[in-house]
Amino acid sequence: MTGYQDSSTAAGLRIRGLHKRFGDTTAVDGIDLTVPRGSFYGLVGPNGAGKTTTLAMAVGLLRPDRGTAEVLGADVWREPVAAKARLGVLLDADSLPLRLTGCELLTYLGLLRGLDGEVVRERCTELLDVLDMTDAGHRLVADYSTGMRKKIALAAALLHGPEVLVLDEPFEAVDPVSAATIRSILGGFIRSCGTIVLSSHVMAIVEQICDHVAVLAGGELLAAGPIYDVRGGQSLDEAFARLVGYSPERAELSWFAS
Ligand SMILES: Nc1ncnc2c1ncn2[C@@H]1O[C@H](COP(=O)(O)OP(=O)(O)OP(=O)(O)O)[C@@H](O)[C@H]1O
Numbered sequence: 734m735t736g737y738q739d740s741s742t743a744a745g746l747r748i749r750g751l752h753k754r755f756g757d758t759t760a761v762d763g764i765d766l767t768v769p770r771g772s773f774y775g776l777v778g779p780n781g782a783g784k785t786t787t788l789a790m791a792v793g794l795l796r797p798d799r800g801t802a803e804v805l806g807a808d809v810w811r812e813p814v815a816a817k818a819r820l821g822v823l824l825d826a827d828s829l830p831l832r833l834t835g836c837e838l839l840t841y842l843g844l845l846r847g848l849d850g851e852v853v854r855e856r857c858t859e860l861l862d863v864l865d866m867t868d869a870g871h872r873l874v875a876d877y878s879t880g881m882r883k884k885i886a887l888a889a890a891l892l893h894g895p896e897v898l899v900l901d902e903p904f905e906a907v908d909p910v911s912a913a914t915i916r917s918i919l920g921g922f923i924r925s926c927g928t929i930v931l932s933s934h935v936m937a938i939v940e941q942i943c944d945h946v947a948v949l950a951g952g953e954l955l956a957a958g959p960i961y962d963v964r965g966g967q968s969l970d971e972a973f974a975r976l977v978g979y980s981p982e983r984a985e986l987s988w989f990a991s
Contacts, residue, residue, distance in 0.1 A: 743806030745770040745897050745928025751790050751800035753783075753952075760786040762952035763800070768930055768945070770805070773923050775939035775960075776932040777969075778949035779977055784932040785824070785901050787949065791930070792822045792899050804897050818846075821895030823903055826886035831875035835866060835885045838874060839892055846893040853892070860888040863914060879906040887915065891922075898922060900931040904938055916942055940969040950977045 746768040753761040761783040768774045778784050789795035791802045793809030793816060801808060807815035830838060836857055843853030861870040864884045869877065874885060883906055890898060898919070904912050919929055919942065933939050939946055940960065946969065947957035955976045956963045964972045973979075 743770070743803065744768055745772065745805060746774075746791060746899070746930055747803045748787070748791050749801045751787060751802065752798045753786050753790060753795070754798055759952050761790065761797075764949070764952075764954050766947055766954065766957055768928060770928050771923070771926055772928060772945050773919070773943045774928075774930045775943035775946040776930060776949060777934070777936065777939055777946060777973060778932075782949040783952040784949055786952075788899055788901050788930070788932060789824060792820060792824070793817065794822070794824060818893075819896045821890035821893070821898045823883070823886045823890045823898075823900040825901070826879070826882040829874050829882060829886060829889075832873060834871050834873055835861065835877070835881075835888075836870040838885060839870075839888055842889050843892050848893060856892055857888075860891065863918065864888055865911065865914070880908060880911065883907055884911060884915075887918075891918070895927070897928045898930070900929065902932055902934070904933060904935060912938075936969040936973060940964075948973060948976045 744767045748764060748766050751761050751764045764787055776784050776788070786795065790797045790800070791809070793802065793813055796810070801810075803809065804816040804820050807819070809816040833841065839857040839860065840853055843856065844850065857870070861867045864887070866881065866884055866888070869881055874882065877885065883903065887900070887903055890900065903915060907915065923929060931943070943960060945958060946960045946963050948955045948963065960969065967975070
C-alpha cells in the first residue's frame with residue numbers, strides 16, 4: 734500500500750507542514766499550501782523569505798526536516814518516480830552542467846527522461862527556436878549569460894511535457910522579448926490544463942499572469958489564495974507591503990538629509 738492517490742482529483746501540488754532549518758536559521762517554518770490543479774500560482778516574499786527552500790523541498794530536491802509534498806497526489810519522497818515524471822523544475826540555473834552545449838544538455842536530459850531520440854531532436858529544435866537560442870544551442874553552457882542559462886533551464890523543464898511546472902524566478906535576468914515569449918509559453922501551458930508555481934520579485938508580472946498568490950516572509954505563509962482575495966482591493970504591491978510590514982521611511986539614509 735502506497736500513499737499514491739487518484740491523480741485526476743488531486744491538487745497540482747500540495748505541501749503540508751514543511752519545515753527546514755540551516756544551523757540557527759529557520760528557513761521554512763511549517764508551511765501548508767495547496768495549489769489547485771490548473772492554477773497559475775505566484776509565490777512572493779522578501780529576500781530570504783524561504784521561497785527557494787520551499788520550492789526545493791516541494792519538488793524533492795531538498796529533504797525537509799518535517800512535512801510532506803505531493804505532486805498530483807504522488808509524494809515526492811515516497812513516490813519519486815511517479816511525482817517527478819509529471820514535474821518540470823527550474824530551480825538553480827547556475828548549477829547546470831557547464832561542459833555541454835545547450836543542445837547536448839537538452840538531448841541528454843530528454844533521453845534520460847525516456848523520450849524517443851527523434852522526439853528529443855524535434856522538441857529541442859522547437860524550444861531553442863522559440864526561445865531565440867538556436868545559435869546558442871551549439872555553444873557551451875559555460876559561455877552563456879545568466880539570462881541564457883535561465884532560458885535553457887526553462888527549456889529543460891518543459892522538454893518532457895510535464896503537467897506541473899515549478900519555476901524559481903523564471904523571469905530574472907531575462908530580456909523583455911524573451912520574458913514575453915516565456916509568458917506566452919506559460920500561458921499555453923496553463924491553457925493545456927497544466928499547473929504552474931513560480932516565484933518572482935516582480936509584483937506586476939505576478940499580478941498579470943497568476944490567478945493565485947502566496948506571500949511568504951520569515952519562513953511563514955502570511956497569505957495565500959486567489960489574487961483578488963489576497964490583494965483585498967489594493968494593488969499586489971500595496972498588499973505585499975502591508976503584509977510584510979514594509980514602510981518607505983525605513984529606506985531613507987540619514988546622511989542624505991543633511
Ligand atoms: N544552504 C543554506 N545554508 C544556510 N542557510 C541557507 C541555505 N539556503 C538558504 N538559507 C537561508 O534560509 C533562508 C531562506 O533562504 P531562501 O533562499 O529560501 O529565500 P528566498 O525567499 O528564496 O530568497 P531570495 O528572494 O533572496 O532568493 C535565508 O535566511 C537563507 O540565508
